[in-house]
Amino acid sequence: MSDEDQPAGHGYIGHKEDYLKRLRRIEGQARGLQRMVEEEQYCIDILTQVSAMTKALRAVSLGLLEEHLGHCVVGAAAVGGAEAEAKVKEASEAIARLVRS
Amino acid sequence: MSDEDQPAGHGYIGHKEDYLKRLRRIEGQARGLQRMVEEEQYCIDILTQVSAMTKALRAVSLGLLEEHLGHCVVGAAAVGGAEAEAKVKEASEAIARLVRS
Amino acid sequence: MSDEDQPAGHGYIGHKEDYLKRLRRIEGQARGLQRMVEEEQYCIDILTQVSAMTKALRAVSLGLLEEHLGHCVVGAAAVGGAEAEAKVKEASEAIARLVRS
Amino acid sequence: MSDEDQPAGHGYIGHKEDYLKRLRRIEGQARGLQRMVEEEQYCIDILTQVSAMTKALRAVSLGLLEEHLGHCVVGAAAVGGAEAEAKVKEASEAIARLVRS
Numbered sequence: 001m002s003d004e005d006q007p008a009g010h011g012y013i014g015h016k017e018d019y020l021k022r023l024r025r026i027e028g029q030a031r032g033l034q035r036m037v038e039e040e041q042y043c044i045d046i047l048t049q050v051s052a053m054t055k056a057l058r059a060v061s062l063g064l065l066e067e068h069l070g071h072c073v074v075g076a077a078a079v080g081g082a083e084a085e086a087k088v089k090e091a092s093e094a095i096a097r098l099v100r101s
Numbered sequence: 102m103s104d105e106d107q108p109a110g111h112g113y114i115g116h117k118e119d120y121l122k123r124l125r126r127i128e129g130q131a132r133g134l135q136r137m138v139e140e141e142q143y144c145i146d147i148l149t150q151v152s153a154m155t156k157a158l159r160a161v162s163l164g165l166l167e168e169h170l171g172h173c174v175v176g177a178a179a180v181g182g183a184e185a186e187a188k189v190k191e192a193s194e195a196i197a198r199l200v201r202s
Numbered sequence: 203m204s205d206e207d208q209p210a211g212h213g214y215i216g217h218k219e220d221y222l223k224r225l226r227r228i229e230g231q232a233r234g235l236q237r238m239v240e241e242e243q244y245c246i247d248i249l250t251q252v253s254a255m256t257k258a259l260r261a262v263s264l265g266l267l268e269e270h271l272g273h274c275v276v277g278a279a280a281v282g283g284a285e286a287e288a289k290v291k292e293a294s295e296a297i298a299r300l301v302r303s
Numbered sequence: 304m305s306d307e308d309q310p311a312g313h314g315y316i317g318h319k320e321d322y323l324k325r326l327r328r329i330e331g332q333a334r335g336l337q338r339m340v341e342e343e344q345y346c347i348d349i350l351t352q353v354s355a356m357t358k359a360l361r362a363v364s365l366g367l368l369e370e371h372l373g374h375c376v377v378g379a380a381a382v383g384g385a386e387a388e389a390k391v392k393e394a395s396e397a398i399a400r401l402v403r404s
């Protein structure tokens with residue numbers, strides 16, 4: 001089924017491979033951190049890597065969120081009413097969790 | 102004009118007094134911090150107040166964002182097309198600035 | 203008494219005027235935000251200002267924290283023992299509050 | 304060599320196994336996220352998992368930072384002078400990167 005046919009589908013699906021690639025890189029960063037701890041590397045260097053990994057995760061979540069707004073929320077808004085309201089509430093709660101994490 | 106007549110109006114307007122009240126309290130926190138520095142209070146106590154003030158600001162921005170999504174973005178989505186896309190992009194950029202601030 | 207005489211004094215005191223100036227500017231930003239809400243300006247423009255104000259607050263707390271580490275924590279470390287441990291614990295808790303705010 | 308003998312050693316080393324365990328769990332979360340994207344699960348559920356993973360990473364960095372302050376910074380402070388100053392500056396920069404990531 002084409003994207004045209006499902007305006008309210010999961011927004012990231014068109015970029016599935018891109019997200020998988022980014023998440024594999026993040027998994028690699030988690031393994032790299034284990035190696036650094038294993039080799040007893042300097043704390044500050046480990047912290048720098050943790051910050052880089054957190055940034056990469058942030059970018060993934062901001063990307064997913066934008067696609068979610070553009071697909072699911074806009075799709076629900078076209079339907080309107082309670083459905084739109086519920087999607088806005090759900091998205092806002094996800095944004096709040098993101099900001100606080 | 103009533104809110105009914107302008108579904109795409111600024112979302113916070115219905116809660117204008119509430120936002121003004123919260124911002125006045127935040128302004129008071131900024132003045133309280135000046136007093137603490139003036140009186141040379143302990144750094145950690147000042148930092149605790151800065152964290153409380155940052156939290157209050159975060160709550161304001163999450164509230165504004167939710168109302169923006171529920172009014173402006175949902176309103177634009179009802180119109181659809183380029184208008185909806187532009188609003189989603191604009192909201193996503195605001196979320197990214199928020200997350201990184 | 204000079205700074206030389208009190209190595210464990212509050213770190214920011216030497217820059218008191220600078221911190222007061224920054225906090226007055228932040229207070230002004232809080233007033234500017236009230237004006238924007240009063241005038242019913244566009245939500246995204248308000249959010250941009252909230253992000254700028256949050257950034258300014260962050261910079262104040264990172265500055266205070268660095269001076270706190272350089273004065274109070276280093277001062278306590280020179281004394282050593284339980285005093286040093288307590289200061290490290292206190293600073294770490296402040297950092298955690300800061301990161302989560 | 305015992306911990307007693309190297310007061311300025313990497314702080315996390317005593318808890319190496321604990322950090323490795325937490326990082327392995329984080330690596331597992333990164334793999335879990337790939338599975339969720341692979342199975343085209345709902346964006347909001349993926350975002351919830353990303354937030355949980357970010358929180359786990361934050362906890363690792365706050366833990367490492369506390370141990371770094373308690374060992375390396377306090378150790379350098381005992382030596383004093385330029386060495387202490389350099390360590391405080393380095394730690395403050397790591398905190399700033401952490402706050403902004």
